[in-house]
Amino acid sequence: MLLRGRPRTLGAAALLLLLLLGFFLFGGDPDYGRPRSQGAATFDGDPPADPRGHNRSDCIPPPPPPPKCELLQVAIVCAGHNSSRDVITLVKSLLFYRKNPLHLHLVTDAVARNILETLFHTWMVPAVQISFYNADELKPQVSWIPNKHYSGLYGLMKLVLPSALPPDLARVIVLDTDVTFASNIAELWALFAHFSDKQAIGLVENQSDWYLGNLWRNHRPWPALGRGFNTGVILLRLDRLRQAGWEHMWKLTATRELLTLPATSLADQDIFNAVIKEHPWLVQPLPCMWNVQLSDHTLAERCYSEAPDLKVIHWNSPKKLHVKNKHVESFRNLYLTFLEYDGNLLRRELFGCPCPPPPGAEQLQQALAQLEEQDACFEFRQQQLTVHRVHITFLPHKPPPPQPHDVTLVAQLSMERLQMLEALCRHWPGPMSLALYLTDTEAQQFLRFVETSAVLSARQDVAYHVVYREGSLYPINQLRNVALAQALTPYVFLSDIDFLPAYSLYDYLRASIEQLELDGRRKAALVVPAFETLHYRFSFPSSKAELLTLLDAGSLYTFRYHEWPQGHAPTDYARWREAQAPYRVQWAADYEPYVVVPRDCPRYDPRFVGFGWNKVAHIIELDAQEYELLVLPEAFTIHLPHAPSLDITRFRSNPTYRDCVRALKDEFHQDLSRHYGAAALKYLTALQQPRGPA
Numbered sequence: 001m002l003l004r005g006r007p008r009t010l011g012a013a014a015l016l017l018l019l020l021l022g023f024f025l026f027g028g029d030p031d032y033g034r035p036r037s038q039g040a041a042t043f044d045g046d047p048p049a050d051p052r053g054h055n056r057s058d059c060i061p062p063p064p065p066p067p068k069c070e071l072l073q074v075a076i077v078c079a080g081h082n083s084s085r086d087v088i089t090l091v092k093s094l095l096f097y098r099k100n101p102l103h104l105h106l107v108t109d110a111v112a113r114n115i116l117e118t119l120f121h122t123w124m125v126p127a128v129q130i131s132f133y134n135a136d137e138l139k140p141q142v143s144w145i146p147n148k149h150y151s152g153l154y155g156l157m158k159l160v161l162p163s164a165l166p167p168d169l170a171r172v173i174v175l176d177t178d179v180t181f182a183s184n185i186a187e188l189w190a191l192f193a194h195f196s197d198k199q200a201i202g203l204v205e206n207q208s209d210w211y212l213g214n215l216w217r218n219h220r221p222w223p224a225l226g227r228g229f230n231t232g233v234i235l236l237r238l239d240r241l242r243q244a245g246w247e248h249m250w251k252l253t254a255t256r257e258l259l260t261l262p263a264t265s266l267a268d269q270d271i272f273n274a275v276i277k278e279h280p281w282l283v284q285p286l287p288c289m290w291n292v293q294l295s296d297h298t299l300a301e302r303c304y305s306e307a308p309d310l311k312v313i314h315w316n317s318p319k320k321l322h323v324k325n326k327h328v329e330s331f332r333n334l335y336l337t338f339l340e341y342d343g344n345l346l347r348r349e350l351f352g353c354p355c356p357p358p359p360g361a362e363q364l365q366q367a368l369a370q371l372e373e374q375d376a377c378f379e380f381r382q383q384q385l386t387v388h389r390v391h392i393t394f395l396p397h398k399p400p401p402p403q404p405h406d407v408t409l410v411a412q413l414s415m416e417r418l419q420m421l422e423a424l425c426r427h428w429p430g431p432m433s434l435a436l437y438l439t440d441t442e443a444q445q446f447l448r449f450v451e452t453s454a455v456l457s458a459r460q461d462v463a464y465h466v467v468y469r470e471g472s473l474y475p476i477n478q479l480r481n482v483a484l485a486q487a488l489t490p491y492v493f494l495s496d497i498d499f500l501p502a503y504s505l506y507d508y509l510r511a512s513i514e515q516l517e518l519d520g521r522r523k524a525a526l527v528v529p530a531f532e533t534l535h536y537r538f539s540f541p542s543s544k545a546e547l548l549t550l551l552d553a554g555s556l557y558t559f560r561y562h563e564w565p566q567g568h569a570p571t572d573y574a575r576w577r578e579a580q581a582p583y584r585v586q587w588a589a590d591y592e593p594y595v596v597v598p599r600d601c602p603r604y605d606p607r608f609v610g611f612g613w614n615k616v617a618h619i620i621e622l623d624a625q626e627y628e629l630l631v632l633p634e635a636f637t638i639h640l641p642h643a644p645s646l647d648i649t650r651f652r653s654n655p656t657y658r659d660c661v662r663a664l665k666d667e668f669h670q671d672l673s674r675h676y677g678a679a680a681l682k683y684l685t686a687l688q689q690p691r692g693p694a
Contacts, residue, residue: 075174090175124359142160364387525601531547531637531638
């Protein structure tokens with residue numbers, strides 16, 4: 001993340017404006033729609049209706065906008081992996097239009113909190129505060145309510161917000177995760193000004209006939225006023241609800257209705273409507289464009305065909321983007337624009353609003369200010385300081401049950417290596433933690449790739465962590481650290497995505513860890529010998545004996561023996577051919593084997609970006625911390641051929657690039673000396689010896 005001023009890409013913003021312009025040009029039949037049900041009531045403060053009974057924004061004098069720097073409060077209930085992704089798209093649409101600081105109150109389960117806490121910490125959006133509330137602690141308050149809605153217990157959580165949110169919080173906007181904003185949320189906040197002295201809940205009328213009870217035979221909905229109200233967008237006066245005894249009110253109503261109704265069908269919405277039916281003075285109807293509902297039986301066209309400025313789209317059907325609506329393609333385009341919008345562009349500051357900076361932002365700003373743009377290695381220095389947005393467990397993930405000797409394969413990749421995943425899943429049946437370096441658009445392509453792959457979609461023990469692309473150099477060690485930090489087993493196999501492990505390696509590693517008694521008694525890094533093939537069509541060996549046959553036939557080679565022999569020479573492949581038991585090897589300069597280590601091993605040095613010396617530095621750190629290097633006699637992994645990466649090409653062709661890698665090596669050794677003192681002398685000595693490319 002770069003907090004200093006820099007040119008902003010305007011393409012995405014221009015696309016949004018074009019989409020919105022096209023959307024607002026829709027014409028609708030002015031006579032479309034039918035009158036409001038006779039059962040619907042008009043309340044104090046209800047906006048005037050047109051002759052057909054529909055709320056119209058042009059009939060309501062617009063309230064004054066809130067002060068420019070007023071903090072707007074927003075509450076969202078979110079649980080699970082998929083809902084967390086929905087929240088991010090919603091927040092993108094909020095941030096795109098907003099002109100006020102925001103405080104997001106997120107009621108989450110443990111999974112969503114872990115994801116969103118990491119995301120917002122690394123997103124570092126100015127003037128956005130985040131507070132989390134434990135949904136599991138709130139479950140007992142709603143778990144007694146039978147609910148048929150697909151949202152489960154979490155769909156009832158909005159009922160307890162007045163007691164769950166801080167007692168000094170007086171007003172809040174409550175949003176479902178499946179809404180998309182097409183306007184500044186401050187305009188919605190301003191509608192609090194329309195509330196009478198008693199009104200405490202602002203809602204848009206339900207845009208279907210659900211609560212009229214005539215959708216199908218024996219359809220029996222919960223009680224509501226007319227069509228009732230939709231709770232996808234709510235303005236809550238928390239102070240008034242608490243004063244009115246909201247908790248007692250809704251529990252009493254729900255208990256009474258459940259005597260004759262088997263369960264809620266629409267979760268909290270049924271109970272809100274039943275309470276409002278009994279206490280109509282609570283509700284302030286909101287203009288319909290603030291919650292245009294695309295449900296299965298939607299009558300939403302009656303709203304936006306008459307409203308010149310649609311504000312919020314609500315995908316409140318289980319079918320989501322596949323709901324039937326004559327304008328759904330335009331709605332979908334607006335949603336997809338935010339889905340794939342570059343979140344880095346939303347890190348803009350709110351000028352004129354004195355807001356505390358995100359945690360770590362000031363130190364980052366100071367470090368960036370000290371960089372010299374004329375420095376030949378400025379690009380490297382800048383990339384090291386970049387804080388990337390990180391979305392951990394981007395897809396649903398079920399970690400394996402705890403086992404004392406279990407191993408997670410840890411690797412990183414970008415979009416051009418995506419085709420390696422299916423083969424890797426076939427070779428490694430155990431858990432994996434993979435960091436993917438992607439743009440927002442590529443993240444959605446990756447999602448579709450996994451969903452359409454029978455191999456990948458069947459694996460729930462692979463954790464994918466998206467690190468969003470920013471900068472020109474590949475942050476390889478930062479990616480490794482993200483994947484390593486999310487591994488959940490006691491041990492990790494630190495690999496690369498272009499290597500395929502032996503089919504038996506997962507079981508062999510677990511057995512070796514147990515036999516070597518590494519459970520805290522022995523500090524060791526287990527070396528997995530690396531080989532390579534130059535053939536794109538290759539019959540993978542099923543055993544060490546088959547591998548040696550291919551090696552002798554010239555179909556396999558020890559890894560990089562012809563380009564970078566010192567990288568793996570200390571493994572002692574000649575000894576490995578005959579070995580029957582693990583054997584110890586000594587560290588040597590530029591050694592960079594693939595190893596199995598405890599999960600709490602030293603992290604990779606993030607200063608190394610692009611190509612060059614990234615694994616070497618990590619092995620030095622392991623050796624400095626006195627890890628034994630033990631080569632496993634039956635283990636192997638094989639590198640597959642592929643086109644060289646951009647960073648390798650730049651390393652080979654650009655002397656300045658190589659000079660910068662050498663400068664990073666010098667700085668690394670200086671830091672090593674300061675940290676380990678005299679013990680680091682051997683590394684400094686090795687640095688002075690002339691070497692080939694890294």
